Amino acid sequence: MRLAFREALLAFRRAPMLSALSITTIAFSLFAFGLFGLVALNIRNALREVEDRVEIRAFVADGTGAEATSAALGDIGAFPEAASVRLVTQAQALDRARRELGEFSDVFEEGILPASIELRLKPGFRDPATVRAIAKRIEVYDFVDDIRFGEEWVEKLHRLRNIATLAAASLGLTFAVVAVIIIGSTIRMAVLARAREIAIMRLVGATDGFIRAPFLIEGFLKGTLGGLLALVLAWVALVIINRFVVQATFFDQWMGAVGVLAGACIGLAGSALSVGRHLKRV
Amino acid sequence: MIRFSHVHKSFTRSGVALQDVSFQVNKGEFVFITGPSGAGKSTILKLCFFEELPTRGEVKVCGTSSVLYKPVEVPRLRRRLGIVFQDFRLLEDRSVEANVAFALEVTGTPAAQVSGRVSRLLTQVGLAAKATALPRELSGGEQQRVAIARALANDPVVLVADEPTGNLDERATRGIFQLFRDINASGTAVLMATHDLDLVRRSECRTIEVTRGQIVFDSAADGGMRPSLARPAVEVDE
Numbered sequence: 002m003r004l005a006f007r008e009a010l011l012a013f014r015r016a017p018m019l020s021a022l023s024i025t026t027i028a029f030s031l032f033a034f035g036l037f038g039l040v041a042l043n044i045r046n047a048l049r050e051v052e053d054r055v056e057i058r059a060f061v062a063d064g065t066g067a068e069a070t071s072a073a074l075g076d077i078g079a080f081p082e083a084a085s086v087r088l089v090t091q092a093q094a095l096d097r098a099r100r101e102l103g104e105f106s107d108v109f110e111e112g113i114l115p116a117s118i119e120l121r122l123k124p125g126f127r128d129p130a131t132v133r134a135i136a137k138r139i140e141v142y143d144f145v146d147d148i149r150f151g152e153e154w155v156e157k158l159h160r161l162r163n164i165a166t167l168a169a170a171s172l173g174l175t176f177a178v179v180a181v182i183i184i185g186s187t188i189r190m191a192v193l194a195r196a197r198e199i200a201i202m203r204l205v206g207a208t209d210g211f212i213r214a215p216f217l218i219e220g221f222l223k224g225t226l227g228g229l230l231a232l233v234l235a236w237v238a239l240v241i242i243n244r245f246v247v248q249a250t251f252f253d254q255w256m257g258a259v260g261v262l263a264g265a266c267i268g269l270a271g272s273a274l275s276v277g278r279h280l281k282r283v
Numbered sequence: 284m285i286r287f288s289h290v291h292k293s294f295t296r297s298g299v300a301l302q303d304v305s306f307q308v309n310k311g312e313f314v315f316i317t318g319p320s321g322a323g324k325s326t327i328l329k330l331c332f333f334e335e336l337p338t339r340g341e342v343k344v345c346g347t348s349s350v351l352y353k354p355v356e357v358p359r360l361r362r363r364l365g366i367v368f369q370d371f372r373l374l375e376d377r378s379v380e381a382n383v384a385f386a387l388e389v390t391g392t393p394a395a396q397v398s399g400r401v402s403r404l405l406t407q408v409g410l411a412a413k414a415t416a417l418p419r420e421l422s423g424g425e426q427q428r429v430a431i432a433r434a435l436a437n438d439p440v441v442l443v444a445d446e447p448t449g450n451l452d453e454r455a456t457r458g459i460f461q462l463f464r465d466i467n468a469s470g471t472a473v474l475m476a477t478h479d480l481d482l483v484r485r486s487e488c489r490t491i492e493v494t495r496g497q498i499v500f501d502s503a504a505d506g507g508m509r510p511s512l513a514r515p516a517v518e519v520d521e
Binding site: 003004015197198202204205207211 | 332355358360361362372374376385386388389390391394433436437
């Protein structure tokens, strides 16, 4: 193993230009994928913010006792889908309406707006079918006059989310495949550059596993370095976007780590495939 | 040690390379394989180290049969052989000692033993003083000596050499050949392909002549010297 590491590091020293080219190619392939990832991440965040606003509002009939509403609040709050539930009294509803519609504040008289129970849902329970089912469960309370959850709006949002997910998955997959092909070709060049060495290794009795090891280590290191460089490039791109275009979010540390690990895995897989194919042919 | 039994070899593009080739090389023997270019000499050698496999028939080398072998046995077999080529096949960016050490390292020799064995091997081939030189700084004969040292690294029982003197001048050829004789004298069998008939005539070693993929003469079986190898008579103009 020590020898395999030494050979892998020597390969960097013996062919610095080729190694730099490999790492840069890997970095730019992953950078393109990373940029797409950033766009997808920010679209997802924006959709999530909108989704956070999905709520079910049950209007409480006039004259409903506090005991009945607080018991219902307890029941509804215990729903597994419930993120938060609260009672908006008539006074609070009026206050909010006057605040939100300032220029029409005179129109609203006391007691004109009903009290309501407002339920916000946990992520994963905001699709139209679930929202409709939960609304039906709340509707059974006697004191509920009317129930609203912006059905049309929730459906449109859900459709938009599905389209965004599908686009992200298909574009992401395309970018990933292109990255794997480019990286595979780059590593193949490195393998071909050392074809003579591989041939000599075989002649003197090295096993295929022994021959593969330095290439796998080299591919892993190149992938890792390429992944790190891609992360730096994506961060620079984000700084520029933040300054000149729009405030956007960067990957969190786990996503960053997964990106670098993906680079390492692509490097490893590319090397394994290239050297495997080469060994089969010679 | 090496046994060819009715070996046929054909290639998809170039057609038949060997037809019904049978011979045996015994322990400690020195055998020349001669013949014109394209006769099948190199194919015979490639079959010896399982670089190629017979289309029909069986090649058995150091107990490994081309009919029954498993791929994992090939590296083990090659460690028991030393292989030398006309074009040396050295790693140009590594020193002489690194080239020899490479053969030891890739076959799992403990690191502590590598340096001592490399020195001994370079002394054996007469290159101890050039251990740190790069191959391009050496003459053709010296480069071939490095290749021989590398081939000897794992104490082979057979040395397989494909035109090892093909790129060398007469003096270097004599030196390399003497080295092969010394190696052979220490018990290692040598199977050497060459079209240097002078070398063959001088040596009086066993000679197998191959023409168009067939053995046309084997001094061990037929005795004496093949007429094609006999020195041509000098014609005197009257």
